[in-house]
Amino acid sequence: MRDAAAVAAIEKPIGARPTALGAIGVFARRRPLGALGAAIVLGLALAALLAPIIAPYDPLETDFLAQLQPPSAAHLLGADQFGRDVLSRLLYGARTALLVGFCSAFIGATLGALLGVCSAYFGGRVDLLLQRVLEIFLSFPLIVLALAVVAVLGTGIVNVILAITVSITPQVARVIRASALQVRAMPFIESARAVGAGPLRIMLLHMLPNVLAPYLILLTAFLGQAILLEASLSFLGLGVAEPTPAWGLMLRGAGVQFAERAPWLALAPGLAISITVFGFNVFGDALRDALDPRLRVV
Amino acid sequence: MARYILTRLLLMLPTLLGVAVLTFLLLRVVPGDVVTLKYSGEGAYVPRETIEAERERLGLNQPLWKQFVDWVWGVARLDFGTSMWTGRPIAQEIAIRFQLSLQLAIMATLIAVLLALPLGTLAALKQDTWVDYAIRVFSIAGLATPSFWLGIVLILFLLILFRWSPPVTFTPLFEDPLANLSLLIWPALAVGYRYSAVATRMTRSTLLEVLREDYIRTARAKGLRERAVVVRHGLRNALLPVVTVIGLEFAFLIGGLVVTEQVFNLNGLGKLMVEAISRRDYTLTQALTMLGAAVYVVVNFIIDIVYVLLDPRVSYS
Numbered sequence: 074m075r076d077a078a079a080v081a082a083i084e085k086p087i088g089a090r091p092t093a094l095g096a097i098g099v100f101a102r103r104r105p106l107g108a109l110g111a112a113i114v115l116g117l118a119l120a121a122l123l124a125p126i127i128a129p130y131d132p133l134e135t136d137f138l139a140q141l142q143p144p145s146a147a148h149l150l151g152a153d154q155f156g157r158d159v160l161s162r163l164l165y166g167a168r169t170a171l172l173v174g175f176c177s178a179f180i181g182a183t184l185g186a187l188l189g190v191c192s193a194y195f196g197g198r199v200d201l202l203l204q205r206v207l208e209i210f211l212s213f214p215l216i217v218l219a220l221a222v223v224a225v226l227g228t229g230i231v232n233v234i235l236a237i238t239v240s241i242t243p244q245v246a247r248v249i250r251a252s253a254l255q256v257r258a259m260p261f262i263e264s265a266r267a268v269g270a271g272p273l274r275i276m277l278l279h280m281l282p283n284v285l286a287p288y289l290i291l292l293t294a295f296l297g298q299a300i301l302l303e304a305s306l307s308f309l310g311l312g313v314a315e316p317t318p319a320w321g322l323m324l325r326g327a328g329v330q331f332a333e334r335a336p337w338l339a340l341a342p343g344l345a346i347s348i349t350v351f352g353f354n355v356f357g358d359a360l361r362d363a364l365d366p367r368l369r370v371v
Numbered sequence: 372m373a374r375y376i377l378t379r380l381l382l383m384l385p386t387l388l389g390v391a392v393l394t395f396l397l398l399r400v401v402p403g404d405v406v407t408l409k410y411s412g413e414g415a416y417v418p419r420e421t422i423e424a425e426r427e428r429l430g431l432n433q434p435l436w437k438q439f440v441d442w443v444w445g446v447a448r449l450d451f452g453t454s455m456w457t458g459r460p461i462a463q464e465i466a467i468r469f470q471l472s473l474q475l476a477i478m479a480t481l482i483a484v485l486l487a488l489p490l491g492t493l494a495a496l497k498q499d500t501w502v503d504y505a506i507r508v509f510s511i512a513g514l515a516t517p518s519f520w521l522g523i524v525l526i527l528f529l530l531i532l533f534r535w536s537p538p539v540t541f542t543p544l545f546e547d548p549l550a551n552l553s554l555l556i557w558p559a560l561a562v563g564y565r566y567s568a569v570a571t572r573m574t575r576s577t578l579l580e581v582l583r584e585d586y587i588r589t590a591r592a593k594g595l596r597e598r599a600v601v602v603r604h605g606l607r608n609a610l611l612p613v614v615t616v617i618g619l620e621f622a623f624l625i626g627g628l629v630v631t632e633q634v635f636n637l638n639g640l641g642k643l644m645v646e647a648i649s650r651r652d653y654t655l656t657q658a659l660t661m662l663g664a665a666v667y668v669v670v671n672f673i674i675d676i677v678y679v680l681l682d683p684r685v686s687y688s
Contacts, residue, residue: 105504201412215627217626292495301517308519324523336527336531339524347517350517
């Protein structure tokens with residue numbers, strides 16, 4: 074006689090829809106790396122949101138008695154050359170990183186997707202022209218493009234976001250165009266046209282939703298890239314201006330100048346950047362693996 | 372085959388021309404002028420006549436189209452003009468730094484390829500084992516770590532543990548190999564690590580796809596040794612996208628290593644580009660952009676040729 078509980082455990086109703094919690098559990102077990110990435114991203118978001126509450130000091134508050142102090146009970150990660158608490162600046166820096174990262178990646182990816190879909194839909198001369206223009210932008214390294222925009226517009230957080238968006242958009246457009254071309258060849262597009270749908274309707278309602286998978290993947294991939302770019306720009310002094318806490322800026326101040334006296338100044342922000350981008354990359358990877366049926370591990 | 376190469380060569384020209392026009396126009400739109408920056412940048416008082424005379428001398432007062440035609444005509448004769456800031460011939464300015472950037476790029480590429488191919492193959496063969504996870508974490512860490520930060524950490528490491536810092540000046544490879552390598556190996560490692568990460572992931576994913584194909588199953592069924600199956604049949608087909616990725620990253624390394632050069636205090640093309648842009652040195656910036664675009668286009672061309680060599684199906688398209 075089989076135990077009733079065991080039977081109930083084995084026989085799940087066939088039409089049962091997976092609960093959200095259940096889906097997360099499956100995701101975590103199947104793709105531990107992705108779960109780790111998601112955890113990092115969540116932790117980062119929480120740190121950024123709760124920064125005013127959990128930061129022990131005001132990030133802008135200087136204390137010249139505490140200059141270049143090594144990690145201690147008072148300053149958990151030490152203090153920089155102005156006596157500002159590294160931990161607090163790290164936490165507030167998460168806000169800057171996430172803000173810049175999200176804005177530029179989101180705007181860049183969306184613009185890029187729109188451009189890619191347009192290019193794929195219209196084809197012919199429009200496509201060729203757009204391709205050439207994009208290729209011109211693509212032949213510049215990301216950082217040079219961002220640099221050029223900052224040189225023109227000046228520094229500051231809005232200009233940084235703009236600069237990074239300009240770097241991201243052509244790359245996204247190229248990839249989305251490839252996917253959109255495949256979607257374009259599908260019969261339901263043709264039938265939509267036969268029914269009389271206009272180009273805007275087809276592009277927005279039929280093509281865009283079908284390139285959602287690559288769009289999401291690119292979004293998460295370029296989130297990491299955007300944060301790296303922001304750090305690089307700030308490191309060069311062309312990003313957010315002092316005294317706004319930003320991880321790249323912290324590295325700039327810490328660089329080779331204080332290398333011997335205060336090595337922890339360079340380690341903390343760099344580790345923060347690395348772990349953050351790592352988290353986003355790994356999460357994006359797991360997302361891609363989950364959305365791509367060909368790579369599914371059976 | 373010859374026709375394919377010829378078409379590819381011809382397609383390079385519009386891109387190069389487009390880059391030339393775009394750079395030219397963008398620079399002129401940017402506020403700020405090399406003359407004002409050079410003379411009154413420090414807040415010095417300069418009489419207006421001097422500034423006007425200098426502008427006239429540099430040819431900045433001529434109509435735009437004339438400036439453009441003059442410049443393009445010069446480029447066609449391989450005369451890139453002189454830098455508006457220093458007055459030295461541009462070819463000279465670039466040549467000194469090109470050697471360093473090129474060597475760094477080649478070293479980084481070598482390190483990347485030596486790391487990526489074996490690691491990527493191993494990860495694909497042992498998918499979802501701890502070996503695979505370790506390699507994936509290693510390569511994603513390479514992508515996530517800012518290479519300039521890695522450079523700082525390397526220098527710190529050397530300073531603190533070995534009390535040694537890399538030489539400050541650049542000596543060409545054939546003059547003094549030891550000094551040259553001891554300067555460039557560190558940035559090459561920092562950049563190469565990140566570079567290898569991209570290539571490792573690409574190798575792993577394409578090899579995974581290829582290994583699921585039917586002809587691999589046939590090869591195994593025929594009784595071929597596993598190594599022959601993987602290398603001769605699997606890798607050979609998987610290498611195509613990997614070659615593309617490696618090529619494109621290489622193109623970016625020439626002139627794209629702005630921050631790394633800052634950290635290691637290298638006098639390379641990236642640093643030159645930053646200086647040229649911030650000084651509004653039109654001729655230098657244009658020359659550098661054209662160089663970057665030319666490298667990108669040439670690398671793409673080489674990749675296309677390699678495609679034809681690796682995959683016979685391509686030349687008939």
